[in-house]
Amino acid sequence: MIKVHNFCAGPCLLPDEVYKGAADAVLDFNGSGLSILSISHRSKEFIAVLEEAQYLALSLLGLEGKGYSALFLQGGASMEFLRVPYNLMQTRAGYIDTGNWSSKAITQAEAFGQVEVLASSKDRKYVYIPEDIVIPSGLDYVHYTSNNTIYGTQFNDVPKADCPIVCDMSSDIYSRVYDCDKIDLIYAGAQKNIGPAGLSVVLVKDSILGKSGRMIPQMMDYAEHIDKGSLYHTANVFAIYTSLLNLRWLQHLGGVEAIEKINIQKAATLYRAIDELDYVVGLADVAYRSRMNVTFDFKEETMKSVFDTLCMEANITNIKGHRVAGGYRASLYNALKQESVDALVEVLHTMKSKI
Numbered sequence: 001m002i003k004v005h006n007f008c009a010g011p012c013l014l015p016d017e018v019y020k021g022a023a024d025a026v027l028d029f030n031g032s033g034l035s036i037l038s039i040s041h042r043s044k045e046f047i048a049v050l051e052e053a054q055y056l057a058l059s060l061l062g063l064e065g066k067g068y069s070a071l072f073l074q075g076g077a078s079m080e081f082l083r084v085p086y087n088l089m090q091t092r093a094g095y096i097d098t099g100n101w102s103s104k105a106i107t108q109a110e111a112f113g114q115v116e117v118l119a120s121s122k123d124r125k126y127v128y129i130p131e132d133i134v135i136p137s138g139l140d141y142v143h144y145t146s147n148n149t150i151y152g153t154q155f156n157d158v159p160k161a162d163c164p165i166v167c168d169m170s171s172d173i174y175s176r177v178y179d180c181d182k183i184d185l186i187y188a189g190a191q192k193n194i195g196p197a198g199l200s201v202v203l204v205k206d207s208i209l210g211k212s213g214r215m216i217p218q219m220m221d222y223a224e225h226i227d228k229g230s231l232y233h234t235a236n237v238f239a240i241y242t243s244l245l246n247l248r249w250l251q252h253l254g255g256v257e258a259i260e261k262i263n264i265q266k267a268a269t270l271y272r273a274i275d276e277l278d279y280v281v282g283l284a285d286v287a288y289r290s291r292m293n294v295t296f297d298f299k300e301e302t303m304k305s306v307f308d309t310l311c312m313e314a315n316i317t318n319i320k321g322h323r324v325a326g327g328y329r330a331s332l333y334n335a336l337k338q339e340s341v342d343a344l345v346e347v348l349h350t351m352k353s354k355i
């Protein structure tokens with residue numbers, strides 16, 4: 001296999017041992033003679049997988065034993081844009097608009113009640129995180145996006161409010177030490193830092209549910225999914241198993257404390273190059289730079305083709321910016337190695353002699 005440095009923003013790369021474990025299980029799951037693709041989601045073997053995944057999903061964030069349930073559902077993060085207001089909105093919710101994904105969540109919530117946009121960084125194309133956000137009392141919940149995958153910005157803290165806090169943590173979950181227990185509902189599309197696409201992970205404090213006053217269709221109802229242990233219907237068995245392998249990998253590494261140190265190092269390496277080289281510009285405000293998605297561009301349009309060619313030669317792939325943001329984006333998710341960042345930095349330096 002050729003060595004490719006994959007900076008894809010999602011689906012993300014996963015550790016080699018996770019790929020290997022998942023591939024082995026397709027052929028023979030745990031020596032059972034059966035493929036993971038063909039076992040029952042109600043078999044005791046899969047229930048054990050699900051329970052361990054639920055346990056790790058909570059304990060890695062320090063949420064085990066604190067009244068949270070862990071759900072593994074289908075539909076991705078976009079389905080949670082809808083499930084959150086379905087379950088939590090009575091009349092009025094607050095949303096912080098820090099990018100494309102936040103705006104999509106807002107649009108979905110508007111179908112269920114009154115949405116107050118508490119702050120927005122749209123005025124400067126989402127390159128920063130609003131400060132000193134005033135959150136009125138009496139809201140049903142406040143929703144924010146901890147890491148803005150497309151624009152490369154990240155919240156440093158959890159906003160404070162006197163109502164439940166909901167966070168779309170799709171692209172920075174399990175990447176850093178964070179006050180997760182100040183958040184009442186965390187959701188994430190699995191494909192950014194957890195596992196394969198087609199799955200969402202929801203960590204919800206049970207006590208915030210059951211207050212919407214509306215009839216919730218069962219597929220949309222968190223309480224129903226909790227009651228059925230994420231087995232209301234056929235679970236995404238393969239994606240859950242692969243996610244479990246990845247959560248185990250993270251735990252063996254030393255959990256989020258350990259990966260945070262590595263992630264700080266990777267991001268620092270790349271941002272240093274961006275700041276040092278006068279032909280490269282970082283797109284996000286320095287105070288809010290994301291450690292997961294690093295957005296940058298070049299001063300001159302002509303430099304882009306030089307960079308693209310050098311990337312190709314160095315086996316660097318998936319580095320184009322999102323179509324709504326332009327420029328370039330290097331996603332440094334947990335499984336991306338320092339050597340990949342080093343390869344990218346080398347390309348950025350090599351450009352000096354080619355432009």
Ligand SMILES: *Cc1c(COP(=O)(O)O)cnc(C)c1O
Nearest residue numbers: 076077078101149168170171189
């Ligand atoms: C990718 C992403 C989403 C959308 O996830 P899907 O699983 O594709 O629905 C939502 N929010 C954030 C922050 C994301 O990065």
